[in-house]
Amino acid sequence: MxxxxxxxxxxxxxCAALDAEEIKAISGIGRRRKLEAGExxxxxxxxSLLVAxxxxxxxxxxxxxxxxxxxxxxxxxxxxxxxxxxGSTTRHSVTALTDANVCVFSRADFDSFAADHPxxxxxxxxxxxxxxxxxxxxxxxxxxxxxxxxxxxxxxxxSERLTEPGCESMDGALDNFELPFSRQQVADVLGLxxxxxxxxxxxxxxxxxxxxxxxxxxxxxxxxxxxSRAG
Amino acid sequence: MxxxxxxxxxxxxxCAALDAEEIKAISGIGRRRKLEAGExxxxxxxxSLLVAxxxxxxxxxxxxxxxxxxxxxxxxxxxxxxxxxxGSTTRHSVTALTDANVCVFSRADFDSFAADHPxxxxxxxxxxxxxxxxxxxxxxxxxxxxxxxxxxxxxxxxSERLTEPGCESMDGALDNFELPFSRQQVADVLGLxxxxxxxxxxxxxxxxxxxxxxxxxxxxxxxxxxxSRAG
DNA sequence: CGACACGTTGATGTTAGTCAACTTTGGTGG
DNA sequence: CCACCAAAGTTGACTAACATCAACGTGTCG
Numbered sequence: 001m002x003x004x005x006x007x008x009x010x011x012x013x014x015c016a017a018l019d020a021e022e023i024k025a026i027s028g029i030g031r032r033r034k035l036e037a038g039e040x041x042x043x044x045x046x047x048s049l050l051v052a053x054x055x056x057x058x059x060x061x062x063x064x065x066x067x068x069x070x071x072x073x074x075x076x077x078x079x080x081x082x083x084x085x086x087g088s089t090t091r092h093s094v095t096a097l098t099d100a101n102v103c104v105f106s107r108a109d110f111d112s113f114a115a116d117h118p119x120x121x122x123x124x125x126x127x128x129x130x131x132x133x134x135x136x137x138x139x140x141x142x143x144x145x146x147x148x149x150x151x152x153x154x155x156x157x158x159s160e161r162l163t164e165p166g167c168e169s170m171d172g173a174l175d176n177f178e179l180p181f182s183r184q185q186v187a188d189v190l191g192l193x194x195x196x197x198x199x200x201x202x203x204x205x206x207x208x209x210x211x212x213x214x215x216x217x218x219x220x221x222x223x224x225x226x227x228s229r230a231g
Numbered sequence: 232m233x234x235x236x237x238x239x240x241x242x243x244x245x246c247a248a249l250d251a252e253e254i255k256a257i258s259g260i261g262r263r264r265k266l267e268a269g270e271x272x273x274x275x276x277x278x279s280l281l282v283a284x285x286x287x288x289x290x291x292x293x294x295x296x297x298x299x300x301x302x303x304x305x306x307x308x309x310x311x312x313x314x315x316x317x318g319s320t321t322r323h324s325v326t327a328l329t330d331a332n333v334c335v336f337s338r339a340d341f342d343s344f345a346a347d348h349p350x351x352x353x354x355x356x357x358x359x360x361x362x363x364x365x366x367x368x369x370x371x372x373x374x375x376x377x378x379x380x381x382x383x384x385x386x387x388x389x390s391e392r393l394t395e396p397g398c399e400s401m402d403g404a405l406d407n408f409e410l411p412f413s414r415q416q417v418a419d420v421l422g423l424x425x426x427x428x429x430x431x432x433x434x435x436x437x438x439x440x441x442x443x444x445x446x447x448x449x450x451x452x453x454x455x456x457x458x459s460r461a462g
Numbered sequence: 463c464g465a466c467a468c469g470t471t472g473a474t475g476t477t478a479g480t481c482a483a484c485t486t487t488g489g490t491g492g
Numbered sequence: 493c494c495a496c497c498a499a500a501g502t503t504g505a506c507t508a509a510c511a512t513c514a515a516c517g518t519g520t521c522g
Contacts, residue, residue, distance in 0.1 A: 063367065065462050069375040073367035084364070086357050091364045118349035125356040126317050132363050133315070133322045135370070136294065136304040142373035143422025144300040147510070183469060191374025193511055198470055215469075215519080231296050378478065414501060427478055429502055446487070446501075463522100470517070477510085485502070492495085 002027035007103070012079035013053045014127060017119040029109040035059075035096040041104075042083065042094040051083030051110045057100025058180040061092045062188065072189040074135065077161060081127055085111055097180040142191050149231035150190040151200040155210065156230055159220060175220040182216075204229075233258035238334070243310035244284045245358060248350040260340040266290075266327040272335075273314065273325040282314030282341045288331025289411040292323045293419065303420040305366065308392060312358055316342055328411040373422045380462035381421040382431040386441065387461055390451060406451040413447075435460075 004010055004027045018026060035041060035057070042050060044063055054076050061074035061082075073092055076082055084090050085107060105113075114121050141153055162177045181189070187197045204210045209226050211219040220226060235241055235258045249257060266272060266288070273281060275294055285307050292305035292313075304323055307313055315321050316338060336344075345352050372384055393408045412420070418428045435441045440457050442450040451457060 061367070063371050065371065065375060067462075069371075071371040071374040073370045084360065086360060087364070092367060115353075118352065121349065121356055122346075122352055125352055125359060128356065128359045128363060129315065129317060132359060132366060133318070135363060135366050136292070136323060139304045139366070139370060139373055140294050140296065140300075140302040142370055143302040144296060194469080195471085195512080196510060199510095202470070231298075424479060425501080426480080426503085430478095433502075465522090466520090468517100468519085470515105472515080473513085475510105475512070477508105479509085480507070481505090483502105483504085485500100487500075488498095490495100490497085492493105 003032070004030075007055065009053065009055050009079040013103075014081055014120055014123040015053065017123040018117065022117060026105075026113060029113060030103045030105050033102050033104045035100040035102065037096055037098050037100075040093055040095040041102065042090050042092075044090065044093045046090055048084045048087055048090045049107050050104055051081070051085055051107050052102040052104040054078050054080045054082060055101040055103055057096055057098045057102075059094055059096050059100055059102075060185065061094055063092045070188045071191065072185065074131070075161070075189070081124060083107065085114065085124070097185065145231050147190075147192055147196050147200050148203070148229055150192065151186075151197065151204070152209075152226050152229040153231065154186065154190060155204075155218060155220065156223075156226060158218070175223065177218055179216045179218055234263070235261075238286065240284065240286055240310040244334075245312055245351055245354040246284065248354040249348065253348060253351075257336075257344060260344060261334045261336050264333050264335045266331040266333065268327055268329050268331075271324055271326040272333065273321050273323075275321065275324045277321055279315045279318055279321045280338050281335055282312070282316055282338050283333040283335045285309050285311045285313060286332040286334055288327055288329045288333075290325055290327050290331055290333075291416065292325055294323045301419045302422065303416065305362070306392070306420070312355060314338065316345065316355070328416070376462050378421075378423055378427050378431050379434070379460055381423065382417075382428065382435070383457050383460040384462065385417065385421055386435075386449060386451065387454075387457060389449070406454065408449055410447045410449055 002024050004015065004023045007013075007015075010016070015023065015026065032055070033041075033052075041052065041059070042048075056078055059076045059082065060072050061076065062070055062072045064070040075097075076094075082094050082102070114124070141150055145153065158179060159174055159177060163174050179186070183197050183201075184194045187194045190197065201212060204226075205212050207225075209220075209222050209229070211221055213219060233255050235246065235254045238244075238246075241247070246254065246257065263286070264272075264283075272283065272290070287309055290307045290313065291303045292307065293301055293303045295301040306328075307325075313325050313333070345355070372381055376384065389410060390405055390408060394405050410417070414428050414432075415425045418425045421428065432441075432443060435457075436443050438456075440451075440453050440460070442452055444450060
């Protein structure tokens with residue numbers, strides 16, 4: 001009986017590649033860790049000493065310039081993998097956006113475990129390839145879309161990602177969700193300023209495309225209109 | 232004696248994970264293909280039917296919006312891997328920037344070969360992780376840097392990447408190289424217009440940071456200055 | 463109730479985009 | 493070999509979009 005038996009992402013995280021014996025083994029090198037919203041797990045530029053699976057919560061991956069500009073380069077959800085195996089330094093920080101729960105491994109332990117378990121590496125490879133696709137799609141947004149297209153695309157993506165299992169998807173959550181981001185963080189995802197993001201939110205609301213019942217709540221009223229604005 | 236024996240990237244491509252026996256096997260499923268500058272190997276949105284290793288030349292990965300805006304999301308060099316294993320569709324086009332030479336596999340053949348050769352998958356995983364890091368670093372450029380910083384960063388990156396083996400690196404090539412991009416393509420990498428790119432080139436030249444002996448040639452005169460402009 | 467962080471709105475400034483004319487380059491054929 | 497042409501690149505004038513700066517709401521928590 002390992003602690004993995006109670007893990008809610010057991011069958012969706014990369015661990016799904018492992019059989020009962022292997023799960024027992026990996027549960028010996030992993031440990032649970034709680035993070036509060038705002039707390040960081042990994043810092044940009046540090047030695048890569050940790051990797052982890054997300055069990056609960058949403059986290060951001062971010063980099064910045066020396067003069068303080070920040071760019072969020074990824075967002076991870078339950079069952080996603082975080083950290084940089086097979087590499088000495090971490091190129092971006094990992095910070096919890098909501099209270100979160102992760103399953104942490106020392107990188108050395110994980111690397112050597114992975115080396116003995118090709119099925120695990122295969123899962124990780126598939127995930128990494130999918131993440132690379134998503135990241136490249138995001139480059140088109142950053143390089144070529146205007147503010148309205150950026151925010152519309154973002155809201156549509158959030159409405160998809162947040163309804164994946166593990167993110168409290170009640171029925172109908174597709175059009176009605178709570179953003180795990182502040183306005184500033186939305187700006188840091190989209191490569192905009194907070195004021196521009198705010199103005200675009202206001203505009204979408206005024207034109208009846210979305211409703212904004214509270215700071216972080218979003219209700220999509222006209223998905224078609226949002227899609228056509230997403231470019 | 233397989234055709235891989237004469238392959239100049241044999242020891243740097245993912246094939247380096249394979250022993251003599253395995254090389255023989257993989258040489259049975261791969262074939263050489265020449266591409267002329269401008270020719271595409273894979274189209275965005277198509278079924279993913281091919282993967283390949285780059286033997287010679289430089290290729291771009293690109294996506295676009297429906298209304299014709301384009302963003303280059305990656306650039307690949309000799310020994311790099313292209314294509315999307317384990318996935319049904321390709322999310323970006325692959326097009327030769329220079330005349331190129333690639334070693335092509337049908338995706339089905341490659342996927343099943345990889346499944347039997349964990350060492351190959353491991354190499355591919357490491358490469359994919361490194362590519363993801365590079366791509367995320369580029370997001371910072373697209374989202375948060377201005378035109379001057381973008382072009383400076385780009386030139387510095389080119390001066391590094393082009394001197395890697397396989398890219399005709401004579402001594403001193405670090406500061407003196409031929410861009411495999413037209414002005415429009417540079418704009419498509421940086422998320423700018425061709426006019427803005429041209430103006431920034433002119434500016435760097437006027438201020439003595441670089442020299443531009445011909446359309447595509449670049450000579451870095453003051454690397455320090457370029458670095459400080461890169462942000 | 464008040465303080466503070468977060469968010470919105472408005473006025474203004476700056477950067478890069480747009481549109482258009484012009485120049486240079488490299489290739490082709492007379 | 494040179495003249496010509498098309499494609500690529502440059503430059504200038506103007507515009508639009510987003511950033512910046514600053515003031516003003518608003519919700520949350522002690």
